[in-house]
Amino acid sequence: MSALKSxxxxxxxxxxxxxxxxxxxxxxxDHDAHVTALYAVSPMLxxxxxxxxxxxxxxxLRDIEQARQGAARAAFDAVAAHTEAGRLEWAxxxxxxxxxxxxxxRYADLVVLGQPxxxxxxxxxxxxxxxxxxxxxxxxxxxxVPYVAMPPFAPEGMVVAWKNTRECARALAAALPILRRSxxxxxxxxxxxxxxxxxxxxxxxLRLHGVACRRVHRxxxxxxxxxxxxxxxxxxVSAGLLVMGAYGHSRAREWVLGGTTRSVLASxxxxxxxxx
Numbered sequence: 001m002s003a004l005k006s007x008x009x010x011x012x013x014x015x016x017x018x019x020x021x022x023x024x025x026x027x028x029x030d031h032d033a034h035v036t037a038l039y040a041v042s043p044m045l046x047x048x049x050x051x052x053x054x055x056x057x058x059x060x061l062r063d064i065e066q067a068r069q070g071a072a073r074a075a076f077d078a079v080a081a082h083t084e085a086g087r088l089e090w091a092x093x094x095x096x097x098x099x100x101x102x103x104x105x106r107y108a109d110l111v112v113l114g115q116p117x118x119x120x121x122x123x124x125x126x127x128x129x130x131x132x133x134x135x136x137x138x139x140x141x142x143x144x145v146p147y148v149a150m151p152p153f154a155p156e157g158m159v160v161a162w163k164n165t166r167e168c169a170r171a172l173a174a175a176l177p178i179l180r181r182s183x184x185x186x187x188x189x190x191x192x193x194x195x196x197x198x199x200x201x202x203x204x205x206l207r208l209h210g211v212a213c214r215r216v217h218r219x220x221x222x223x224x225x226x227x228x229x230x231x232x233x234x235x236x237v238s239a240g241l242l243v244m245g246a247y248g249h250s251r252a253r254e255w256v257l258g259g260t261t262r263s264v265l266a267s268x269x270x271x272x273x274x275x276x
Contacts, residue, residue, distance in 0.1 A: 004031040004177045008108035010101060010134075011039045011076065012126065013068035016114050016147045021079040021088075023145055023153040023271065024112050028087045031177055035088045038104060039072050040097035041065075042126055098130055105138035110174070115268060117147045131265065132257055135246045141174030141275040142246075146268050153271060155240025157184040157214075161230050161260075162202045163191055167245025171275035172202070175243040176209050178273070184214045186237050188230060190221040227263030234270055246274035 009024040011017045024035045043065070073090065080088045093100035105111045116131050127133065135142050158179060162168055179185055187202055203213050214237075222229040234242050247258030257265070264272060 004109050005033045006107060006109045007033050007035045007112060008101075008105050008110070008140075009035055009037045009112040010114065011037050011072045012041050012114075013071050014114065014117070015075075016117065016145075017072055018075045018079070020112055020114055020145045021075060023143070025079055025083045025088060026153050027110070027112075027178075029084065030181065033109070034086070036091055036104070036108075037076050037088055038091045038093055038101055039069060040093035040101040040126075041068070042097050043095075098126055098133065102134055102137050105134060105140050108140055111138060111140050111142040113142055113144050115144055115146045116265060132248060135274055136248050136276050139276070141171060141273060144265065144268070144272045144274060146270065148269055153240070155182060155270070157186070157237055157239040158182045158241040158243065159230070159234050159237065159239045160185060160187045160202070160206075161242065161244035162187050162189045163245070165245055167247055167276055169245075171243050171245045171273060172205070174275050175273050176211065178241065179206070179211045179243070180209070182211070182241075184237070184239075185211055186214055186233065186239065187216045188233055189216050189218045190226070190229075225259070225263050227260040228267065230260070230264060231267055231269070240270050242268070242270060242272045244272065244274055246276045248276065 004027065007024055007027060009020055011021070021037065024037070027033060028035045069092065076088070076090050080090075093104075111134065113131050113134060116128065131142075131144060158175075160172060160175070160179070162172065185206065187206075189202060203216050206213055217233065230242060230244070233239075242264070244260075244264065246261050248261060261274070
């Protein structure tokens with residue numbers, strides 16, 4: 001990606017929407033970009049089988065939905081008040097929030113989502129695999145923000161997980177505008193395939209795009225969970241962003257993720273930029 005101009009941010013009723021808003025606003029400022037903050041949830045009434053919900057129940061659920069949307073709008077307004085005019089735009093998805101968000105995501109240079117937080121209903125009844133589905137179906141690079149508390153997004157150090165695959169190539173290209181602003185980039189080039197060196201490699205590619213590597217960590221994948229090893233490297237070098245390919249596919253209406261992708265999404269403590 002040569003430039004970062006269109007950012008689609010997912011909003012719900014969770015308090016975790018506020019850090020995502022701040023990160024998206026910061027990216028818009030740094031890259032002269034525009035953010036569409038799309039409030040996208042699934043209607044609560046859809047939980048009930050047809051004709052099972054009474055009029056009183058339907059009214060109560062609509063009141064809850066309006067209160068949740070109001071809370072999300074208040075969080076948006078609080079961030080927008082401290083952001084340049086025109087950078088942030090509020091929008092509401094109608095109908096199926098998941099499908100509408102994925103449809104809109106294909107117009108964005110970058111999608112910003114929150115890490116799945118199991119057991120938190122304040123997200124608005126989106127499917128538990130919303131992040132996984134968006135990663136795979138949108139076709140767009142996605143910045144996933146952890147739900148744990150974190151400082152403002154201004155990473156001085158970044159880690160790129162590199163393997164010679166389509167997914168990693170897409171993630172690396174998408175991350176270039178952000179990587180150029182980093183003071184220190186580490187590359188984890190762990191690969192079982194011992195490929196003979198050619199005229200180009202990941203370090204040369206980054207250098208040609210104005211990104212200097214502090215170190216390329218080469219060799220075979222560490223023993224055990226590669227996702228855990230990547231997160232350990234992120235911690236060891238005090239990085240504030242992990243860039244990696246996202247692996248997965250759909251099967252019988254469920255998303256099947258690769259082991260590394262799944263473990264990183266479950267245990268991440270810094271934002272992760274992924275592309276499928």
